[in-house]
Structures are given as C-alpha cells and as structure tokens.
Amino acid sequence: MNDKTITVYNAHKGSDGKDIWKRTVIxxxxYHxxxxxxxxxxxxxIYTPILTVIVPDTADFGTKAYIxxxxxSKLSVDEIEGYxxxxxxxxxxxxxxxxxxxEISQEYKISQLQADYQKSGTIISLSDNTEGDLLKHYKVVCR
Incomplete structure (x- = not known):
C-alpha cells in the first residue's frame, strides 16, 4: 500500500503581489x-471529478516539510523552498x-495543467489526522 505519487502545486504571493507556484512531489x-x-x-x-488523497505522515516529502x-502564507519567497x-x-x-x-508560469497556466491531467483538482478540504497515536495522515479532497 501507499505506493502512489502526487504532485502538489502551492500558490504563494510573490514580492510583486502576483501568485507564484511551487511544486512538491510526494x-x-x-489516492482514489x-x-x-x-x-x-x-x-x-453536472459531472464533478473528485480526487481523494491519503498522505501518511511517513510519506516521502523529499527535502521539504509540511507546514x-x-x-x-507568512513565509518569504525564499523560505517557501523548504516547505x-x-x-x-x-x-x-x-x-x-x-x-x-x-512548472506553472505566464506561458503555462494552472488551467492548462488541469486540462492536461484528468486526475487533478483544486484542494477543497483537508483533514489533519496526525495528532493521534496510530495511522497518522492527512486526507485531502480535490475537485
């Protein structure tokens, strides 16, 4: 189990007030x-695709940490590299x-990313289940 991979794209306000996107592979x-x-x-x-992801706290986040x-949102652009x-x-x-x-940019928009990848979605809910003793994980639902 837990043999799948996801890519998370986080929006963050740059120094110019525009969104910049940081990508994290986990x-x-x-996921389902x-x-x-x-x-x-x-x-x-009305057809609504749903992507439900279970992320154990033992998943491989590379060099980044969850925050x-x-x-x-309080981090500087330089600080978000680690999170x-x-x-x-x-x-x-x-x-x-x-x-x-x-990579999301002026040339490749987030709408293009979602059009290119059927199994993708915007995060609509988060359940943080990391404070218990067993099976610590995050449940993330996307539409």
Missing amino acids: YGVE YSSDRTVSQSGAV DAVEY FTFNPRGNKDIIVAGECFK
Whole structure:
C-alpha cells in the first residue's frame, strides 16, 4: 500500500503581489479518483471529478516539510523552498495524481495543467489526522 505519487502545486504571493507556484512531489501516498453526478434545477447533468488523497505522515516529502497553510502564507519567497502545504482556503492549490514535471508560469497556466491531467483538482478540504497515536495522515479532497 501507499505506493502512489502526487504532485502538489502551492500558490504563494510573490514580492510583486502576483501568485507564484511551487511544486512538491510526494511519494508513498494513496489516492482514489471518482466522479459525482448531480442534476441541476434546469435538468442538466453536472459531472464533478473528485480526487481523494491519503498522505501518511511517513510519506516521502523529499527535502521539504509540511507546514499549515496560515504559516505557509507568512513565509518569504525564499523560505517557501523548504516547505509545502495543503490549503483548502484559497481555492488555488492543486494536486495532480502522479509525478508531474510541469512548472506553472505566464506561458503555462494552472488551467492548462488541469486540462492536461484528468486526475487533478483544486484542494477543497483537508483533514489533519496526525495528532493521534496510530495511522497518522492527512486526507485531502480535490475537485
């Protein structure tokens, strides 16, 4: 188990006030990709992809460490190199299932990333289950 990989893209305000994106590859996770279908009041079928990720606290974060979203937002651009977060608040942070080498830039937008990778989504919820004695992990849901 826990033999899958994800790539997290964190948005951070640069010194010019514009978003910059930092990529973190995490090994040793589990994820499940599914979809939800609902019907709107007009009768249209709405398809919503859902990516649910379980990240054990023993996963391989490379040289980075997890930090909560509030603390991450306080870091300088130089300091964020050593950290990553799962931020459901800003509706900007993205997870891609698998290892992704794309870098977000003026030429390659986040919308292009999501169009290129079906198994991806914006982080909408986070459950931090790392304070118990057993099975410490983060559960992250993306749409």
